[in-house]
Amino acid sequence: MIEAAFAALGTLFTPSTLSFVLLGVGVGLMVGILPGLGGTVGMSLALPFIFGMDPDQAIALLIGIAAVVHTADTFPSVLLGVPGSSGSQATIMDGYPLARQGQASRALAAAFFASMAGGVIGAVCIFLVLPVARPMVLAFGSPELLMLAVLGLSMVGILSGDRPARGMVMAASGLLLGAVGAAPATPFYRFTAGNLYLYDGIPLAVLALGLFALPEILDLLAKGERIATEGTQPARGSVLQGLKDVLASKWLVVRSAVLGVGVGFIPGLGGSVVDWISYGVAARTSRDSEGFGSGDIRGVIAPESSNNAKEGGALIPTLLFGIPGSGATAVLLGGFVVLGLQPGPRMLTDNLDVTLLIIWTLALANVFGTLACLSVSGLVARLARVPAARLAPFLLVIMLVGAYQSTRSWGDLIAFLVIGTLAWFLRRADYPLPPLLIGFVLSTSVERNLFLSVERYGWSWLGHPGVLVITAMTVALTWGSMRVSKRAEQR
Amino acid sequence: MNARAIAVLLTALFTAAAAVSWTFPPRARVYPMWVAIVGAALAALTWLRAPRSETVSGPTLSEIARYLWWIGALLVTTGILGLPTASALFAAAFLKHEGKAGPGASVGAAIATGVGLLVLGAALDLRWPPALIDVTRLLGLS
Amino acid sequence: MTSENPRARLPVLLLAAAAIAGCQAGGEIDEAAPFVGETVEMIVPFREGGGSDAYARAIAPYLQKHLGSGVQVRVQNVLGASGIQGGNEFALRRRPDGLTLFVTSGSNSLPYLLGEPAVRYDFNDFAGILGSPAGGVVYVSPSTAVRDLASLCRASDLIYGGVSPTGLDMVPLVAFALLDLDVQSILGYQGKGAARVAFEQGETNLDYQTSPAYLASVAPLVDEGTALPMFTFGQVDESGEVVRDPVFPELPSFREAYVTCVGREPAGPGWDAYKAVLVAGFSAQKNIWTHSDAPPARIEALRTAAAAAAADPEFLSLAAELLGGYGFFLGPEAEVVFRRATSLDAASREWLLGLLRDRHGVSL
Incomplete structure (x- = not known):
């Protein structure tokens, strides 16, 4: 396998293939930086062009895009508090407070270094687990997937701050919103009032933009502020500081990256929760964690390390089983078919060279993406110093454009405005919004896997070893966080 | 709009959702109905616990x-x-x-x-x- | 007041634009070259990267090539309501000028067949341009008592994993009902890929995959002895008979499986229902349509171009990867095959709805 790996590296380092990696990185950065657009849009963009392309070059292009979207999407998350794509949602928790404290450059630098490290670690991880990946994926049946979704839901506690009851109400709202539209396994459309827009449910990008972006912009405008309220002059050496932050939390980076690969790797859980889980675990297991949520740099490093690693993990079920682990890998799958590559067990035998090329491209694209982002971060960070009234019209337009690309119907724009307005009221009443998003993202997983487990196993699945292990992890994490918050109260 | 009013509104919305779910066919009903019932209970709890007047700083x-x-x-x-x-x-x-x-x-x-x-x-x-x-x-x- | 200028200029721009648009519209169609200077849009009712999208994008350049120079063929993805929205948009909002094509799959024809209320399009208003069939193979795990077809019919430990009782799974579900198999059907998996993983995990032990997925992911399992192929759904030919799948000529078709299990040739409303869902779901898996009231010269030109594309060796090799190596139904032929499905008689319809109601709790 080592020999094959070097052969694949040789393929990658030909000028034509490298130039396609660079092209892919360019496209990925562009769609990543625009709120609401993500890897799915970027890859869809490339798809028409890969008909008739050389497979190596086409793969370099597609993977180049997928690899760096979660590097670039940090810009809006940190600078504007707007999730750049579904992978950077948790970054807003601490990244945006840092930007408001005038430390945008530092937060961005830390995020980019963490992204790069995470991406490279992700690539190494999938290389290492490749031989045993199939049995590992097969270890997760419906009951195990259900318990993983519950583990994700348990993160609601830490993300609710000092309002646990309200956090749970919001999580329940998210679970209910996730049930809008087609019910699994039966041709029935719930809570649609006959509106075809709602048949496929509310698009995640519209919900995320509405929940976080619109209320923030409205408040900034009403207060007549700029995003950075302190430190109106760029701090010197902030990029270096970001690098130091990442080095100081190197174990956090490794841990979060491995977590990211793990979650991405499990089919059907939905890559959109990985950053929240990673954030929640970091907040629960770090020392002196009281600063999380108000500008702790580790709250940026953890989700950023894992969301790039996730794309690597998500490739495993995509390549070996033909089931997408994230939105972007779903499009990648379409690209494979066009190239005449059928994902399946043969990706480890006949097509091993392709698999290895993908892994190398992933690692290299992460490095390129980070360098590109770092080189412009100082310039882009100045956006935080522009008064809201001068920034807002452009942001609003970009967000409408982003929201509209979800299903390309007027419903997207209306849903964005309605959700945003409601979210403003919730925020004003001190209801935490991240739990709503988590509930929404996990809703389908919970319902689907609960039904499958009960229909298949009755209630005996509760005794499955995998279920017991994940339950124990959930309990330990919840208990740990309760202890942490109690200690914080006593202080 | 204070937390109390939101809690009342959410309780009402969850209750309505539970009632609407009741009309769904069995397979589509169970999940949203139970989520809505639990949601209504939780929302009612925050309603009871919400202070009569609560001021959260921010624009009106x-x-x-x-x-x-x-x-x-x-x-x-x-x-x-x-x-x-x-x-x-x-x-x-x-x-x-x-x-x-x-x-x-x-x-x-x-x-x-x-x-x-x-x-x-x-x-x-x-x-x-x-x-x-x-x-x-x-x-x-x- | 310079800032008012863009608005002041706007009416002028609008007038100019309207004038330009007016000049373009209303021209007569040149019978010899009915598409010159036009853009043909192919509506795909699913997101980029799906099977329908890949098929449309694969054929678009070949349609363009064979429609002659000066014609552009573009793919447009109209999302929503699991494929229904795209059909509604095509039927209700697009002009029948032959410049809009609609790429359908089982997700469009099965809800239509069942009378889903959201469906506002009628295949009787469409003219068939090109049809391409697909097939499916039913296989079982050797962990069951099943060794061959005969033992499949007697087995009592079968667990089938599917997605939805009214999607493509309707075909195997109807097949299992006709064979009177003792099978527990667990529906609700996220897709056929997830259902296949469940099969590999042992969560289920009976499954089917469409031909390309079977060749890529199940054939290796058959080689290593962890999956046993049982039968194919078969293909409905021009005369309405169910015949062996040309991609798997060594496997019995469902008709043969029925004869083996039941001991006589299949007939009756259940059998007609099977053929209808088979055509809607598989034999007419990917169809390209335009409006039937489009200018006849354009329909003819589209059919000719599609036939030429379907014979283009470059496209054929691409299509073999995408569709699993089936042939094509050309123009009217695609329509004939398809119409057979949609003319489900009352007894078969009742049989089908009864099956969904009694065994799967679905009332339509």
Whole structure:
């Protein structure tokens, strides 16, 4: 396998293939930086062009895009508090407070270094687990997937701050919103009032933009502020500081990256929760964690390390089983078919060279993406110093454009405005919004896997070893966080 | 709008959702109904626990209402003239009235927004919402 | 007041634009070259990267090539309501000028067949341009008592994993009902890929995959002995008979499986229902349509171009990867095959709805 790996590296380092990696990185950065657009849009963009392309070059292009979207999407998350794509949602928790404290450059630098490290670690991880990946994926049946979704839901506690009851109400709202539209396994459309827009449910990008972006912009405008309220002059050496932050939390980076690969790797859980889980675990297991949520740099490093690693993990079920682990890998799958590559067990035998090329491209694209982002971060960070009234019209337009690309119907724009307005009221009443998003993202997983487990196993699945292990992890994490918050109260 | 009012509203919404779920066929009913029932109970709990008067610092509805009107106007204009044109007009008008920008800057912003969106749209193959009189499409620009 | 200028100029621009648009519209169609200077849009009712999208994008350049120079063929993805929205948009909002094509799959024809209320399109208003069939193979795990077809019919430990009782799974579900198999059907998996993983995990032990997925992911399992192929759904030919799948000529078709299990030739409303869902779901898996009231010269030109594309060796090799190596139904032929499905008689319809109601709790 080592020999094959070097052969694949040789393929990658030909000028034509490298130039396609660079092209892919360019496209990925562009769609990543625009709120609401993500890897799915970027890859869809490339798809028409890969008909008739050389497979190596086409793969370099597609993977180049997928690899760096979660590097670039940090810009809006940190600078504007707007999730750049579904992978950077948790970054807003601490990244945006840092930007408001005038430390945008530092937060961005830390995020980019963490992204790069995470991406490279992700690539190494999938290389290492490749031989045993199939049995590992097969270890997760419906009951195990259900318990993983519950583990994700348990993160609601830490993300609710000092309002646990309200956090749970919001999580329940998210679970209910996730049930809008087609019910699994039966041709029935719930809570649609006959509106075809709602048949496929509310698009995640519209919900995320509405929940976080619109209320923030409205408040900034009403207060007549700029995003950075302190430190109106760029701090010197902030990029270096970001690098130091990442080095100081190197174990956090490794841990979060491995977590990211793990979650991405499990089919059907939905890559959109990985950053929240990673954030929640970091907040629960770090020392002196009281600063999380108000500008702790580790709250940026953890989700950023894992969301790039996730794309690597998500490739495993995509390549070996033909089931997408994230939105972007779903499009990648379409690209494979066009190239005449059928994902399946043969990706480890006949097509091993392709698999290895993908892994190398992933690692290299992460490095390129980070360098590109770092080189412009100082310039882009100045956006935080522009008064809201001068920034807002452009942001609003970009967000409408982003929201509209979800299903390309007027419903997207209306849903964005309605959700945003409601979210403003919730925020004003001190209801935490991240739990709503988590509930929404996990809703389908919970319902689907609960039904499958009960229909298949009755209630005996509760005794499955995998279920017991994940339950124990959930309990330990919840208990740990309760202890942490109690200690914080006593202080 | 305080936490209490929100809690009352959420309790009502969850209860309504539970009632609506009751009419669904069995397989589609169980999950949303139980989520709604648990949600209603939790919302009622926050209702009971919410302090009678709670002040969260931040702008009031009357302070943000103006901006909601702006966004509403942008959407309406988009429906009439198409998104690129509406956005250009919106950027200019907003900068002039809210951003206290000079006329030159406003026109510049309008041009930058319109051209920027068209370039972006062409590069990323983005689609614009259908409009009554889609100006850029009629001009063959998108 | 320079800032008012864009708005002041706007009416002028609008007038100019309207004038330009007016000049373009209303021209007569040139019978010899009915598409010159036009853009043909193919509506795909699913997101980029799906099977329908890949098929449309694969064929678009070949349609363009064979429609002659000066014609552009573009793919447009109209999303929503699991494929229904795209059909509604095509039927209700697009002009019948032959410049809009609609790429359908089982997700469009099965809800239509069942009378889903959201469906506002009628295949009787469409003219067939090109049809391409697909097939499916039913296989079982050797962990069951099943060794061959005969033992499949007697087995009592079968667990089938599917997605939805009214999607493509309807075909195997109807097949299992006709064979009177003792099978527990667990529906609700996220897709056929997830259902296949469940099969590999042992969560289920009976499954089917469409031909390309079977060749890529199940054939290796058959080689290593962890999956046993049982039968194919078969293909409905021009005369309405169910015949062996040309991609798997060594496997019995469902008709043969029925004869083996039941001991006589299949007939009756259940059998007609099977053929209808088979055509809607598989034999007419990917169809390209335009409006039937489009200018006849354009329909003819589209059919000719599609036939030429379907014979283009470059496209054929691409299509073999995408569709699993089936042939094509050309123009009217595609329509004939398809119409047979949609003319489900009352008894078969009742049989089908009864099956969904009694065994799967679905009332339509």
